[in-house]
Amino acid sequence: MRALKFALIIGVAAMTLPAGPAMAAEACACDAQDNTAKSAADRQFETIYTAEYEWRTGQMAPDEDSGSDAGAGLPDVGPEKQAEKLARWTDTIKALDALDKDALSPENKVNYAVYRQQVESLLAAQQYREYEKPMTADTSFWGDIGYWTRGDFNTAADYENYIAMMKQIPRYFDQQIVNMRAGLKRGFTPPRITLQGRDSEIAAVVDAPSAEESPLYAPFAKMSDAVPAAKQDELRAQARAAIKQAVVPAYSRLLTFMRDDYLPHARTSLAAYDLPDGKAYYRSKIREFVTRDMSADEIHQIGLDEVAKIKARMQNVMQEVGFEGTLPEFNTFLRTDPQFYVTKPQDLLDRAAWIAKMFDGKASQYFGHLPRSRFAIKPVPASIAPYYTGGRGGPGIYLVNTYDLPSRPLYSLPALTLHESAPGHAFQMPLAAENTKLPAFRRDTYLSAYGEGWAVYSEKLGEEMGIYQTPYELYGMLSYQMWRAARLVVDTGIHAKGWTRKQAQQYLLENTALSEHEVTTEVDRYIAWPGQALSYYMGELAIVQERARAEKALGEKFNIRAFHDAVLELGSVPLPVITQRVDQLIADGGVGPYPDEE
Incomplete structure (x- = not known):
């Protein structure tokens, strides 16, 4: 998923809130008793969050969930900046503790609860030094640079900012390498198995035959007509020079580090429990991504219970289509029968577009307020597609993975489309961004439990809306629901119960209709990103x-x-x-x- 100009993806810790109507009544009583004190508390709180959030937005690196504003440059991720973040968020919590929370307005009581947990989550990540592990199974700081190549380039200044950003890559990469070395030293790395082949992304930049063929040169291949021809030539020359003199050397140093040091010495164990202070760390990730303080055992059992419920519905569909065999055999049939797959990438994109328009025809029956924003449907870039999920979406974009078409079943495409486009991510996130009644930290910040929970609910809503046209498409939705319920079992199994990678893969293969390729990439994602997979089904x-x-x-x-x-x-x-x-x-x-x- 992606966000507009800036989005921070975090989870937040568990919270205690007053019960709904009671909160408003309590606030009204406070109004009657002390309007002056309440107003002062509101002003103090708003001063705290406005200053911190403005500062926070300048600390973030580009990624798939942030805009491609190259003018912001690449952030400082060195040791002094990391210490500054730790101090800033520690002080912010102290300032929040000092507030008279009972004197806040009803709106600010909600804002306070949301904001405090944002900061607590950020502080926890800083305390655990997550910046020393700046990658998951399918994302990385070097791969995220590529998102700027797909930004809006309309003026000469846009291109100049992009060139300036490329010149910052050596400093930025060198700082990241220092952080990764520190993580490597204390065993705080992704599991080695999830890093296989990741060096190829870096090598693609290093081994490009010329600057013009570098992935980072893409914005200059066809420039905006608003930029005069002479200026275009000048900017292209500057871009080529930046790629040769800054980008390629930086990527070369990173490639050497990855191949000689990081990949050979990354940890071999899978569990978050095996990381430094691993049990407490995993519990913090559960709080972050579930937004409730729950144990791994509690979530594991919820997953087992939900898997059993969904399996019963899947078996009913299997019987409806007349398949004679077991559920795993039916899943194998779905993975291998050519009728469920296309052979051309454009055919997959066209089908996704058709499904999106089906939703448009029904939207007004289920939603009163619609976003102004619309979205494009595009293929996942080839450089990251082998390691990427089946699709992702957000404001302005629905990415469909057309790599390895035999692993992209049509029966799952309606559920995927509802999740990633509308009414999922490309619907919910613009509505948040367009809601000017909310403070910026609520409009622009993405919480996985809420956002992914809504998107998985959107898949389920598709049955009620009549989006699923065949029993196989309904089964695809159920398989997606099963996939998310199974994540509760698999994530906690891997990180808290000693499950092996093969055991996790087998559990998904037996219980879902996901392709073997998707199962492999998904399990590696859960291994490398503890807790995040829990947010989907718990949110739904x-x-x-x-x-x-x-x-x-x-x-x-x-x-x-x-x-x-x-x-x-x-x-x-x-x-x-x-x-x-x-x-x-x-x-x-x-x-x-x-x-x-x-």
Whole structure:
């Protein structure tokens, strides 16, 4: 997924919030008692978060979830800057502790809960020195540089900023290497198995026959007509020089480091428990990505229970289509029968576009308030496609992976499209960004439990909307639901229960219709990114449970559009905030935030 100009992807720790309507009543009582003190507390809080968030946005590196604003340059990730971050977030927590929280307005009580947990999550990551492991199984700081090549280049200044950014790559890479050496020394690395082949991404830049054929030269291949021809020639010459003099040497040093030092000496164990202070570290990642303080055992059992429920539905579909055999045999049939696959990349893109338009035809029945933003459908770049997931989306973009077409089944494409485009990431994230009633730290920040939970809920909603046209497509959705439920079992199994890589792969192969290629890349992703996989199904469960509660409480007054609008107006929040918002929806008699649009 991606965000607009800037998005910070974090999870947040568990939180305690007042119950929904009670919170508003309590706040009203505070208003009556001491308006002056409350106003002062609000001003103090807003000063804290405005200053910190403005500072925070300047510390972040480019990635798939941030914009491609090359004018921002590459951040400082050296030791002094890391110490500054630790001190800043420590001081911010102290300042929040000193606030009179009871005197905050109702809106700022919610803002406080969201903001505090953002900062607590950032502080925890800094305390565990996660900057010493700047990569997962399918993302990396060097790969993220490529996202700038797909940014908006309209003026000469855009190209000049990009060239200036390329000149910063040597400093940036050298700092990252120093951090990685420190992580290597203390055994804080991704497991070696998840790093296989990752050096090829770096080598693609080093081994490019010429500067013009470098992946980083892409913005200059066809430049904006708004830039005069003479200026284009000048900028192209500067870009070639930057690639030769700065980019290639920096990538060469990184390639040598990766091949000679990092890859051979990365840790061989898989579990987060095996990292320094591993049990506490994994518990912190659960808090971050689930936004609730839960144990690995609790989540593992939820996963087992949900897998059993979904498996029963999958077997019903298998029987409906008349397949005689076991569920694993049916999954093998789906993985191997040519009827479920295309042979041309454009055919996959075309099918995804058709599904997206199917949603457009039904959107007004399920959503009162729609985003202004639209999205393009594009293939995942070839340089990262072998290690990338089947698709990702966000404001302005839905990336479809056309690499290895025999691993991209059509029966899963409707669920994937609903998740990554609309009403999933390319729908929810623009709505947050366009909601100017929210402070920037809620508009622009992405919480996995909320965002991924909403996207998985969007897949489930597709059945109700009539998006799945065949039993096989319904099975594809169920397989995706199973995939996310199985993640609860696999992630906790790997990081807390000693599961092997093969054991995790086999569990997914037996319980889902994912291709073997997808199973391999997904398991490696879970191994390299502890806890993140938990956010999807735990987030969906929360939304499904809150919808059921609203339906029961409101009866005939329940309005699906009002419910969706209420959840989506929140921005990106921890799961307990959704409960609080549904409390308010029920108290309001089912009237949502945009009654004129319902």
